[in-house]
Structure formats: C-alpha cells, structure tokens
Amino acid sequence: MLPSFKGNNNFSLILNHVNQTFNQVICSGAAVYVIHNDSIVLEEYIGKHSNKPNARKVQKDTQFHVASVRKSYIGFAVAYAVYYGYIQSMDDQVLKYLPELEEAIWKDTTIRHLLTHTHGLNHRAETVFREYPVGQNWTYRQVGIDALTKIVKTTTGKSVSDINHELVFTPLGFSESNWYAHKHQKLVEVILSGEGDGNWKTPESIEGDKMNMYVSARELAFWGYLHLKQGIIDGKQIVPKEIIQLATSVHSPRNIDKDLPQNGFLWFVKELPAKKSEIGERVPKGSYQILGYTGVTLLVIPQENLVAVRMFNSFGSPEGYDYLSDVRSFGDTIMSCL
Template identity: 70%
Template sequence: MLLKTKPSSNFAPLLKHVIHTYNKVICSGAAVFVIQNDFVVLEEYMGKQSNTSDARNVQQDTQFHVASVRKSYIGFAVAYAVQIGCIKSIDDLAINYLDELDENVWKDTTIRHLLTHTHGLTEKEGVICREYAAGENWTYRQVGIDAMTQIVKRTTGQTISEIVHEKVFTPLDFSESDWYADKHDKLVDVILVSEQDSSWRTSKSTEGDKMNMYVSARELALWGYLHLNKGKVGGEQLVPNEIIQLATSLQSPAAIDDDSPQNGFLWFVKDLPAKKSEIGEKVPKGSYQILGYTGVTVLVIPEENLVAVRMFNSFGSPEGYDYLQDVRSFGDTVMGCLEKGEN
C-alpha cells in the first residue's frame, strides 16, 4: 500500500508540536507521519533509537513500542470474530464465552463493557474484583483486555496476532508491525522516567495479547489509512467494511456519564462533546483515535480524509508534562493546520 509523497508546508505547526513534545518528555527519538487525500503530506524523523553511544538514527523502518495502541489491533480481531459469527453479539455476557470466570464477580458484564472500558472490574493483589456495576462508569483497566484476547482465541481458534497477520499484515506486505519476544536492531529502546517503574513490563508472547508490540510510523499511518478507507486498498475491499465500521463507531453504553470518554471497539471515538474525551476539542465528530503511554498516537479524521501519527520512545509522564492535554493539543494542532490550508 504505497502512497505518493506531496509535502505540505501547512503542517509545519504540527511538526513543531511534535518537536516540542519530543523535548518535553524523556525520550531519545520521535517521528511524525501524516496522510491527507491519499498523499503523504508530512514525514519526519528525529533523534536516536536509544541513549547508547552507537545508537541507530530514527528512520523510516524504525519500530516504536506502541503500548496501548496495540488495542486497536485487538479491537479489529474482535470485530472480525463478530463479523464471521464466532461472537454472536457484543451484548453477550463474557461468562458465556469464558466459563472459568467467577460468576459472582463477572455477573452482568458483557463484551460491550469490555470493549468500552465500562466493565467496572479491577485487579488487586492478583485477584479480580468489582469497583462498580457494569456499564455505569468508565475506567481504564487491563482486566477487560485480557478477557477480550482470550474470548477471541477461544471462539476463533486463532490468536490476535494470527488474525491480524492473515487479514492485514500479510496481504499488505507489512514487515514493520509485530509482537516481539526478542529485541532486534530496528526496535527502539523504551526510555523510562524511572527504572523502578512497575507499570513497564516485557513479554515473550507473540500472540498479540501482551504489551510488546512495535510498529514503524509509516505502517501505523497505513493501519489508520486502512480504517479511513473502510478496509479498501487500491480499489479492492481487502477487509469487510463491517469490521471497520464496528471497530470505529460508537459502542459505549448509553447509561455512562456523558462527559466520559467514548469508545468503539477499544478505539476512542468522537461523538457528543465530552469533557473527559482524549480527542481534541476542535477535532470533528466521526473521528477516532488510539494512544499509548509511550506517547504514540494515531488519529483518523474521516471528514478531512486524514490520518496523523506521532511516535516517541518515552514511557510515562515526567513532572510538569500533562499527557492527556498534550494528545488533545496534537489533534487540535492538526485541525489548525487544515484551517491554515484553507486560507
């Protein structure tokens, strides 16, 4: 899925925004990649892949640790399982698919709740327990992701990685997007705010269920571009439109607070105004975004036929840096660049 390059000076403020964040967070390298109207309009790389003296320059094939951006690939696999009938409905109870779950804890928890971070479950000292009734609030917890990957594997007989490779990576010849058990020279080092950060974990699993996914800026942008085009590539429907539509449209329960973040199949989606949204205020309705704690973000704006990606190899928020404010500002800066182009 090669696209022609047509650089646009209108996006200079966005490059400046990424450079500002690059200098604000604790990292060694960054990248920004924007596709608009089927052209690559901005592509820039900066810094090194690590802090070592012989570190490789960040470049086109550099793969960044995407952290929670991996959830967009999980969401895709869940939508695929729904589309082929392995999951009958996202309003089915999770315990219908994972009978080993404790019914007293998981009672009334549906797949929809897992996909939209409204399941109300948390983990304390290795034990899953309930914080609030399913569907009544929004909290960002790993519990729902772990269950969702198991439901996909149990129902389809395939791992997240196998589904995504079969349906997307292999047909599009992607070679810079994967889950890795071991490091290689094109993968960045993740720079931690503190070496004692307990939230940072590595894994040897290559099933797509753990936080060890690395993707290049260009392939992450093309992942967003596949969604923007409803699964079509070069005029061919590579992925059924239904899968993309499920993944990127609003699925959050109606009962949650209107100011809570809104989700599709793990993507954040822009629908009604919401104070706690992780998408910029100026970004139009119908847009969707996924972000990771490494600062990696992919934003899709269908109304503007645009995909914007930023990559960093940071992890966490240093003192004085507001992660969510910065990612909202990223989207608003994109919109400012578009307004500049209209003048």
C-alpha cells in the first residue's frame, strides 16, 4: 500500500521554502509533497497551470514537465538491462552496443561513463565531438543520454517507456506519469522567460527517449518511495531490489576528482563530501537526488525514511536566482525539520 496522508506541522518550513522559490522563479504553479516514516506529511498545491485567464488550478492530478528528472527513469531502464544481462557490464564500451558510432570519437567510452556524466562528449547540430579525455572530468550533456536510450532499445527490444510501464507504472496503477506527444488539460504549461509557451515544442516520440515527460507530484513522490523501499510495496517485491541498488549506488570512476558530483545510474548520490555536489550539506550520506531544469526536484533520504518532491513550471534561472544554492537549501531545510 502506498502512503496515506497524516499532516505534520513540523514540515511547514519546507512549504515556506517552496513558496519563496515560487516567488523567485518565473512560473505560474508549484507543488510540494513529502513522505516521512511511510506517511504523507506535506502535500500542497500552489497557483495555476499557466498565466492564461481561467487557467486550471494546480491540484492532485496536475502533471508537471519534469525535464531532466526523466533521467531517473532512463537510469532505471539501464539498471533493468544490466540486471537481466542484456548489458553484460557497465564497463562495456558503448561501441559494443552501438557499432555504427564513429570509433575515433567514442573509443574507450563505456556505459559507466555515460551514466555518471564523465564521457567527455558533446554535440553541435548533428556532430558529436570530444571536449576532454574520457573519464577525466564531469559535464552534464545530452549526448550521453541519447546513447543510453538507444542502448536500452537495442539490447532489450523495449523502449525506456515500455520498461517503466511494465515494471512500475502498470503494477502500481500510475496514470499520471508518462511521455506525451500532445498536450492535454492535466499538463501544466512551461513558462519561458517572457517568451510565452508557444516556443515550447513537445516531441512526438513517446518511447522515453525525449524530453516530454510529465508527472504529478504524488506519483513522482511514489516513484521515489519505491526506491526508498528497495522495490517493496505492501510487502510485495514489485521491482528486484538489485535494480534499485544499481540505480542509486555511486558508480563514478574511482580516479575522478572527488569534488565533482557523484552519480549512480544518472541519480546524484551523496557519498564523499564534494564541493560541487548538488545535494545539501546537511543531507546525510546515502541520499540521492534528481533535478530538472523546470525546477522539479526529487530527493530520497534513506537514513531518515523520507522522500521529498518540489515541482514548478518554470524554465531555467532568472537573473539573480541561484538554482544550485536553492536546491541545496531545499535539502538542508528538510533536515532542519527532522
């Protein structure tokens, strides 16, 4: 059974933090959802789906564009492929699975490098190029994500979306987590900085390989809760625990600078103290987090048996707003409530 609501005023500081961010970024709607000790202790919805007259209010079934938070679902699909042997090792070279790629560019790049943002590749238009030697630094680039989704489809015969629906969405009855080719009334509009929503294009692919995933606050929290509980819901092993453990353990190359972010299967994981970590200083070791450019954050803190979600329909950071400082502060505020 998924958690039920038991409000707790101890978490009011988190709502205050989300309201402060809501007033700093360019958005029309927000939500916050916190599960602690197997109960929903905070659930609040703020604003509307857009700035248009008579726009729908943000509510329980409102789905936010999660941007890069989708990478936790991609990481899950890769963990599935590794666990079931479709991918033999995360240290296999990418070229083993995608031999059509240019060997001179992709040589020595492994699946581990893609999962931990240490592959050193970037692209301009349709051309992939190398920014730095493989495994020597950390950069957040789309080219690695594109390769991972192709590897999943090539090895398993299933899309990222197929795997998530089969293992999680269908068994748990999720109806507010999906990739969409077309908008509908439950999807918020993404508020661009003074440009209106008309420039925001929705890709047509619904295979989980594009940035068109929308999720409600409650289902994003339940997604985190499934990870917190190592795949067990209501006493039933919904997902093999090894898939969850693969996804949320640190897999960054050992020789990487220790002050760079540490990653599992695309999740940010709190392991060693790291100056460039995107997780709050007070958040304990073993916690993991995923972020989106729309302001969406999912933080799982196993040591405190806690999952926290905040959602906005903003896009990017307006002048004067420090996104990374704010998201670290979100985690630290949670810790101050415990």
